[in-house]
Amino acid sequence: MGGGVHGTASSGKKRFRTKFTAEQKERMLSLAETLGWRIQKQDEPAIQQFCNETGVKRNVLKVWMHNNKHTLGKKP
Secondary structure, eight states: OOOSOOSSOSOSOOOOOOOOOHHHHHHHHHHHHHHTTOOOGGGHHHHHHHHHHHOOOHHHHHHHHHHHHHHHSOOO
16 A cells, blocks of 8 residues: 555565655756756766755655646746
8 A cells, every 4th residue: 555665575565755855855956957857867966966965865866856746847
């Protein structure tokens, strides 16, 4: 039931919820707007540098961009 891949072998444990600092959120928003809310092959070096500077993993950034695209992005 619950669905989703969490990296745990159905141990019944709740998935860890990532907590972002205000600075991380601001920087992720800025990067997402620069990239047009999608990660493409040619953006990989910039994404790698961002991840190294902020401590946010690439996959976490990808999921954050997907989850926040409609709320924060695509302003008319």
